[in-house]
Amino acid sequence: MSTDNQQPTTDNHFETLAVRTQTERTQFDEHSTPLYLTSSFVFEDAEDMRASFADEKNKNLYSRFSNPNVTEFIDKIVKMEDAESGYAFATGMAAIYSTFAALLNSGDHIVSCQSVFGSTHTLFTKYFPKWNIETSYFKAEDEKNVEKYIQPNTKILYVETPTNPAIEILDLEFLAQIAKKHNLLFIVDNCFATPYLQQPIKYGADVVVHSATKLIDGQGRVLGGVAVGKADLIREIYLFARNTGPAISPFNAWVLSKSLETLAIRVEKHCENALKVAEFLENHPNVELVKYPFLKSHPSYEVAKKQMKLGGNIVAFEVKGGSEGGRNFLNKIKMCSLSANLGDTRTIVTHPASTTHSKLSGDERNEVGITPGLVRCSVGLENVEDIIGDLRQALD
Incomplete structure (x- = not known):
């Protein structure tokens, strides 16, 4: 060789x-x-x-x-x-x-x-x-x-x-x-x-x-x-x-x-988009709570800054209206994908209570912070204005 x-x-x-x-x-x-x-x-x-x-x-x-x-x-x-x-x-x-x-x-x-x-x-x-x-x-x-x-x-x-x-x-x-x-x-x-x-x-x-x-x-x-x-x-x-x-x-x-070979450059862009999406969601009237590690409102913001280079591509947020509100939000999505996967080039939104964690009891979901209206958004590599635009029209 x-x-x-x-x-x-x-x-x-x-x-x-x-x-x-x-x-x-x-x-x-x-x-x-x-x-x-x-x-x-x-x-x-x-x-x-x-x-x-x-x-x-x-x-x-x-x-x-x-x-x-x-x-x-x-x-x-x-x-x-x-x-x-x-x-x-x-x-x-x-x-x-x-x-x-x-x-x-x-x-x-x-x-x-x-x-x-x-x-x-x-x-x-x-x-x-x-x-x-x-x-x-x-x-x-x-x-x-x-x-x-x-x-x-x-x-x-x-x-x-x-x-x-x-x-x-x-x-x-x-x-x-x-x-x-x-x-x-x-x-x-x-x-x-x-x-x-x-x-x-x-x-x-x-x-x-x-x-x-x-x-x-x-x-x-x-x-x-x-x-x-x-x-x-x-x-x-x-x-x-x-x-x-x-x-x-x-x-x-x-x-x-x-x-x-492209992990670093991809993740950099994922994180850049995710932070902008999280900031948008934090200011939307139909969103009750946003969890993203590099938002200062995150309860473990300082720990995240200590051990993470950037905040990642996953944003979790609570839609008003509970479980019905979460499902209605997904039904109104036009561009983003409805999938159980994450970390894709394409932005993916998931309602964990009815999908990935549906096998847990209601009490078990509440214990781990999976509230009825919680949505997990895996922010992709599309133009961030297009991602935000789709989320906005679904929330509005």
Whole structure:
């Protein structure tokens, strides 16, 4: 293989790492990494095969274990998050489930922020109890008292920040100190922020997970997930995934690796648009409440400014009229998309109470800040005046 493609150094900036971290060139000297659509790989002889399967050689064995496209994608995220190692998955939920399944044993206990993705909540409340794994929730506004939820068998402290969909902000530095004090693993879902806006490992996280389906892809094309963090923990996650099979496809990894090359410039524009949308909504008479991390009215504005580069692309707001008001708003939307996804080039509006979090009871939704009229807006890359114009006519 040609080895003249220069790899970035640790001194390079984020954008350079995203663009220049690349799989070694083949004999064809391609400038762009090709697709490696192969299920398996070959060996020179019996000894090469034996040594490879004994982990004595760093070789690709089978695409469920590793693949050049997958490795490139992982390497980029590892560098962006300042992690030691990583593993990529077919979906974000595969990353979350596999991380917990690999690191927990029967009888262990999780302490989690109450506001989490709906499927994560279902894992904690419906499936993990089958294996004698229990979860205690704390509210974001009660994070300073998180220690009272820790039990002798607590193994993991888990948070999303910003949270989905109420856009609450958790103090990563403070929670990492609590986790270290009690010898807990600190795991952070960094999906809403992306590695460009926030690196939880720098504040003390042990493992960071992403749904790459969202802003990392950024164009609503493919599914993917990734977990990065300390090498010994990722090794356990890798071994679990290697034997249970939630691996990402080489094609999806190739798409996501390409997407990372434009992550910084895309997210900058997403955030610029989102702040303008949030400011517009804050002054609209038919909106009761707006939650956006870089609005000064956000209760955790100072924490957000400390640990995030910009405020992200998600704006949550309460439409007057409760659940009926929220649904009426969506029915009047003309340009923006009605979808359960987020992080797309296209602006997306969602009514969580009747869609993404509909499986929760009314009391459970209220507990995590999902009020009947709450709308989640994933602000896209259209001209911001067009986005605001569509939101205005739907609200008016």
